[in-house]
Amino acid sequence: MSYPYQITSYEAYKEAYKQSIENPEQFWGGVAENFTWKKKWDKVLEWNFTEPKIEWFKGAKLNITENCLDRHIEAHGNAPAIIWEPNAPDEKNRLLTYKKLLEKVCQFGQVLKNNGVKKGDRVCIYMGMVPELAVATLACARIGAIHSVIFGGFSAQSIADRLYDAQAEFIVTCDGAFRGAKDIPLKNVIDDALIGNHTIKKVIVCTRTRTPISMLKGRDVWYEDEMKHVEEQGITFIEAEPMDAEDPLFILYTSGSTGKPKGVVHACGGYMVYTNYTFINVFQYQPSQVHFCTADIGWITGHSYILYGPLSAGATSLIFEGVPTYPNAGRFWDIVDKYKVNILYTAPTAIRSLMGFGLGPLQGKDLSSLKVLGTVGEPINEEAWHWYDEYVGKKQCPIVDTWWQTETGGILISNLAGITPAKPSWATLPLPGVQMVLVDEKGNEVLDEEGSDTVGGNLCIKFPWPSILRTTYGDHERCRTNYFATYPNLYFTGDGALRSKEGFYRITGRVDDVLNVSGHRIGTAEVENAINMHSGVVESAVVGYPHDIKGQGIYAYVVFGNTHGDETLTRKDILQTVTRIIGPIAKPDKIQFVSGLPKTRSGKIMRRILRKIAEGETENLGDTSTLLDPGVVDEIKRGKI
Ligand code: PRX
Secondary structure, eight states: OOOTTOOOSHHHHHHHHHHHHHOHHHHHHHHHTTSOOSBOOSEEEEEETTTTEEEEEETOEEOHHIIIIIHHHHHHTTSEEEEEEOSSTTSOOEEEEHHHHHHHHHHHHHHHHHTTOOTTOEEEEEOOSSHHHHHHHHHHHHHTOEEEEOOTTSOHHHHHHHHHHHTOOEEEEESOEEETTEEEOHHHHHHHHTTTOOSOOEEEEEOSSOOOOOOOTTTEEEHHHHHHHHHHTTOOOOOOOOEETTSEEEEEEEOOSSSSOEEEEEEHHHHHHHHHHHHHHHTTOOTTOEEEEOSOTTSHHHIIIIIIHHHHTTOEEEEEOSOTTSSOTTHHHHHHHHHTOSEEEEOHHHHHHHHTTOSGGGTTOOOTTOOEEEEESSOOOHHHHHHIIIIISTTOSOEEEEBOOGGGOSOOBOOOTTTSOOBTTBOBSBOTTOOEEEEOTTSOBOOOOTTOSEEEEEEEEOSOOTTOOOEETTOHHHHIIIIISSSTTSEEEEEEEEEETTSOEEEEEESSSEEEETTEEEEHHHHHHHHHTSTTEEEEEEEEEEETTTEEEEEEEEEESOTTSOHHHHHHHHHHHHHHHTOGGGOOSEEEEESOOOBBTTSOBOHHHHHHHHTTOOSOOOOOTTBSOTHHHHHHHHTOO
């Protein structure tokens, strides 16, 4: 495959950027010409940010799996599409060629149909990182069902909420999942999630851990049995369902500043074009390279840069089931060495955690295949950036610091590997088509200032790019108020940023009540709701604080009804409650019991003060004169953990 839209010089980037701004429709129409469409579009773009209504490639028909699979078969059907590395290094790995992957996707697409799944139905996928997860996801896309993948670390309650919100009728899961030394009982979690559920008709269960599970007659079927049935019928191919470019491809739930996660909806056409475009340009992908993105497919990074981006480019995508430190902290480097990985895309938190193990785990590992390194999910501190550069990339590999979000579908700000300049801890320049602006609290655009090197503000975008979210599932008004209402005619990211004179962006972090813990996005309100479910808790307030490895840690201030009990046990009970309501990823790192929270006379919790105390600040807490009971602040300061 050739990629005529691959940018190969800084000059070419500037030119592409200019064209994309001056004539966006011509620019994206030109890129889109390189894909397989069942019918071409009538109009490249129609939009307004007030409703919002955004339509890319309107009138076009396509199926993303034809672009990810079928179109590669002739030229390199026998090339590896997916390499799977299991959790335990001594277990056999697996390889799926493009031909094999297409066959499996078609067969599982047929399985879905046999079980009653139709175009537009919502299928929840709750699996570990096994090849069948990729197959199930792509099979949904093949038949036009809307997939909603849920990360394996979420609890039964979280799943139940998402199933209800999406009105999902089908689930694909595994008996269990291996993650490092742990064995997660996925099917049991699903069974709990389904207590009281009235929408789910079928649960398809794939075998992985052989954990004993219960299979409910009429509802639960085995993945392997269903596949065997289709194989016995001799089915190896099914036609890809023609989808409108604006038909939903998937829902992915993500946290916001309210207690309830939102179902971000992405559309087939624009998402396909943009994830492919960014994969090829940011990572400077070259044919036959091996791409290793260490994210889980349950997050947007896995959707866009394990599945759709790499596969639509015909790349070899490596799926790793385990964790970076199991059985030891050399696991990533062993994988790079074993498969001659060319592109490594990971999170700053993983780098920081591996840094903590020193250089020993890197010794004797041949990392010379690496050409490009990438980071995503949170700001990367300079120390981690330099360690990654020096000891992993051996100063030979450009590092791309990619800024984006679940809602953006693909990378919006990043250097292009080896093509545009890199700057440690700066995401640098926007991709073509991406029109960033900084605004102040009132929404006025922040312009560059004479005599100052950087300006700062809230990060917004003033023009749509092809993979912008289209809605939040079942509640378009929520989409409008969350992203398009803070500042008129702008998409608001929720992040703060600095901009340098050269136009480089440095993301400074969320300016709303969203935390970023180990690159996982968690709403403070969500954690508070979970803590408040504990019968002894009167109220709570959750804030973030700087954490050496996780980037941000979760600090919870809890007002507890009965203070006579054992604090250590109560803490454990609260952690258990949060695990049950959200999942282990949302467990607070610190819980401080307090007798009251700092509130204004109108009853609003002054989080600013709590944030400062959690950060270790005791003196400059700002104006506390509006507090109902300023004395509570001293008590909180004294009790800081
Ligand atoms: O705060 C930004 C941070 O992660 C948020 C988006 O989280 P999520 O939707 O879970 O997607 C993560 C993977 C794309 C952003 O609002 N973030 C993401 N990438 C970066 C980042 N912060 C700084 N630098 C980045 N490269």
